[in-house]
Amino acid sequence: xxxxxxxxxxxxxxxxxxxxxxxxxxxxxxxxxxxxxxxxxxxxxxxxxxxxxxxxxxxxxxxxxxxxxxxxxxxxxxxxxxxxxxxxxxxxxxxxxxxxxxxxxxxxxxxxxxxxxxxxxxxxxxxxxxxxxxxxxxxxxxxxxxxxxxxxxxxxxxxxxxxxxxxxxxxxxxxxxxxxxxxxxxxxxxxxxxxxxxxxxxxxxxxxxxxxxxxxxxxxxxxxxxxxxxxxxxxxxxxxxxxxxxxxxxx
Amino acid sequence: xxxxxxxxxxxxxxxxxxxxxxxxxxxxxxxxxxxxxxxxxxxxxxxxxxxxxxxxxxxxxxxxxxxxxxxxxxxxxxxxxxxxxxxxxxxxxxxxxxxxxxxxxxxxxxxxxxxxxxxxxxxxxxxxxxxxxxxxxxxxxxxxxxxxxxxxxxxxxxxxxxxxxxxxxxxxxxxxxxxxxxxxxxxxxxxxxxxxxxxxxxxxxxxxxxxxxxxxxxxxxxxxxxxxxxxxxxxxxxxxxxxxxxxxxxxxxxxxxxxxxxxxxxxxxxxxxxxxxxxxxxxxxxxxxxxxxxxxxxxxxxxxxxxxxxxxxxxxxxxxxxxxxxxxxxxx
Numbered sequence: 001x002x003x004x005x006x007x008x009x010x011x012x013x014x015x016x017x018x019x020x021x022x023x024x025x026x027x028x029x030x031x032x033x034x035x036x037x038x039x040x041x042x043x044x045x046x047x048x049x050x051x052x053x054x055x056x057x058x059x060x061x062x063x064x065x066x067x068x069x070x071x072x073x074x075x076x077x078x079x080x081x082x083x084x085x086x087x088x089x090x091x092x093x094x095x096x097x098x099x100x101x102x103x104x105x106x107x108x109x110x111x112x113x114x115x116x117x118x119x120x121x122x123x124x125x126x127x128x129x130x131x132x133x134x135x136x137x138x139x140x141x142x143x144x145x146x147x148x149x150x151x152x153x154x155x156x157x158x159x160x161x162x163x164x165x166x167x168x169x170x171x172x173x174x175x176x177x178x179x180x181x182x183x184x185x186x187x188x189x190x191x192x193x194x195x196x197x198x199x200x201x202x203x204x205x206x207x208x209x210x211x212x213x214x215x216x217x218x219x220x221x222x223x224x225x226x227x228x229x230x231x232x233x234x235x236x237x238x239x240x241x242x243x244x245x246x247x248x249x250x251x
Numbered sequence: 252x253x254x255x256x257x258x259x260x261x262x263x264x265x266x267x268x269x270x271x272x273x274x275x276x277x278x279x280x281x282x283x284x285x286x287x288x289x290x291x292x293x294x295x296x297x298x299x300x301x302x303x304x305x306x307x308x309x310x311x312x313x314x315x316x317x318x319x320x321x322x323x324x325x326x327x328x329x330x331x332x333x334x335x336x337x338x339x340x341x342x343x344x345x346x347x348x349x350x351x352x353x354x355x356x357x358x359x360x361x362x363x364x365x366x367x368x369x370x371x372x373x374x375x376x377x378x379x380x381x382x383x384x385x386x387x388x389x390x391x392x393x394x395x396x397x398x399x400x401x402x403x404x405x406x407x408x409x410x411x412x413x414x415x416x417x418x419x420x421x422x423x424x425x426x427x428x429x430x431x432x433x434x435x436x437x438x439x440x441x442x443x444x445x446x447x448x449x450x451x452x453x454x455x456x457x458x459x460x461x462x463x464x465x466x467x468x469x470x471x472x473x474x475x476x477x478x479x480x481x482x483x484x485x486x487x488x489x490x491x492x493x494x495x496x497x498x499x500x501x502x503x504x505x506x507x508x509x510x511x512x513x514x515x516x517x518x519x520x521x522x523x524x525x526x527x528x529x530x531x532x533x534x535x536x537x538x539x540x541x542x543x544x545x546x547x548x549x550x551x552x553x554x555x556x557x558x559x560x561x562x563x564x565x566x567x568x569x570x571x572x573x574x575x576x577x578x579x580x581x582x583x
Contacts, residue, residue, distance in 0.1 A: 076446075082447045084444065090444070101448050
């Protein structure tokens with residue numbers, strides 16, 4: 001059975017429909033990409049799944065259980081973690097305390113003993129920054145902190161909202177490595193991403209969204225060859241470049 | 252870390268000794284001022300829980316002060332309840348009021364929350380004014396005159412206020428280090444992210460406000476018994492609300508001892524201004540408030556830490572390092 005099922009979900013803001021009858025399923029253990037042009041409703045989708053916004057129609061099932069309409073913290077404790085597009089650290093707390101918050105409240109048993117905060121900080125390469133206030137961190141480090149905080153929730157499903165945006169290529173590769181590693185450890189991942197370098201390197205399947213609707217779901221290579229996707233999102237130039245590199249490889 | 256703890260322990264012990272012996276030697280006038288300082292420290296500390304730690308500027312918290320005062324007055328006057336019982340009930344009633352109000356009002360934020368709490372204060376005062384049979388309406392209400400000497404009564408009031416301050420401060424101290432305290436600080440920093448981190452934000456915010464209201468209500472109850480006469484214009488006065496809020500900012504919002512320092516400093520300055528500018532008192536006080544917000548937005552306690560305590564500590568450490576180096580080179 002699918003871990004996450006989104007069924008005919010619609011979200012309206014006044015007259016605008018950010019999501020318009022969207023349906024898809026995410027399987028246990030996969031890295032599932034979500035791409036699409038700006039305004040396609042990608043962030044809204046993550047907000048609906050994590051309970052920040054309630055859908056006006058449709059339902060969301062997690063492990064077969066209806067979760068749309070539940071409060072955010074309940075959904076988190078069921079095992080759904082979230083990393084924000086714009087980093088939202090808790091100012092006034094140190095790096096370690098930021099991660100501790102997730103360990104205290106996000107896990108089902110609500111005890112810190114089951115979560116090794118220091119191991120998580122080491123995983124994202126921030127163990128030496130543990131006692132620093134978050135205001136001293138660089139953008140890249142804040143992104144990693146978001147990751148660490150979400151991992152402290154011990155999620156089974158992790159929602160990543162454009163975590164690669166604005167990062168240098170080396171940093172993108174570093175985070176991609178972490179994504180792959182935690183996925184191997186059993187965490188299912190849904191990642192909204194514009195950085196195709198990260199999408200191609202990690203995702204098994206990709207959902208392409210356009211105007212709140214489902215445009216295509218397929219393997220990343222197939223999606224990048226899909227004419228409709230090229231039309232609305234990737235553009236001709238990208239397609240030609242990808243075709244070119246593919247040709248070189250064959251030759 | 253252990254040194255730090257010992258230093259704090261010594262400071263607290265000295266403070267406690269001074270605060271317990273002073274009232275026994277002070278004149279009536281100074282005892283009144285000291286009791287007033289303690290009361291405003293309680294009000295600022297209570298406000299600290301919801302405003303300092305949780306980030307909800309509860310300017311209208313004075314509603315719980317008035318509610319506590321009237322609850323105590325009504326229970327003692329109409330039912331004949333003994334003071335300790337009436338006081339406890341006043342605290343609980345205030346807390347309950349916050350729980351009921353909190354669910355709708357704590358959904359608002361920032362300026363909207365300020366306005367909502369002010370609105371609640373005005374509405375509650377009007378309600379008290381119109382429940383003549385219970386509250387005496389606009390005439391006000393007197394409480395039973397205590398059956399003991401004036402001096403011993405004032406000392407009793409002082410110590411009751413002090414016990415409330417100590418419990419309130421202990422609560423803030425322990426909460427600030429607990430998971431609940433983490434949750435409150437996370438809500439202050441970013442409520443949406445706090446929810447996604449698994450924090451039940453509604454429950455935590457409401458809990459913080461209930462605790463805040465409980466202690467504010469207790470202070471109101473003691474105040475009513477102290478003055479033996481209350482009227483709605485005084486106990487629901489927004490001036491009280493502004494005053495404890497400024498004290499909180501002056502001392503340092505979101506710190507354990509800030510409200511205490513703030514209350515002390517504010518009262519000293521207030522006394523001085525009264526003496527120096529008897530006619531322009533409120534004007535000077537207003538200027539002072541503006542200066543606090545501009546020049547010490549983080550409060551005196553943090554100013555003291557960053558400008559005096561940390562540099563001094565750094566200097567001592569540097570000297571210490573030089574000392575050990577000198578020692579080593581001698582050995583070598």
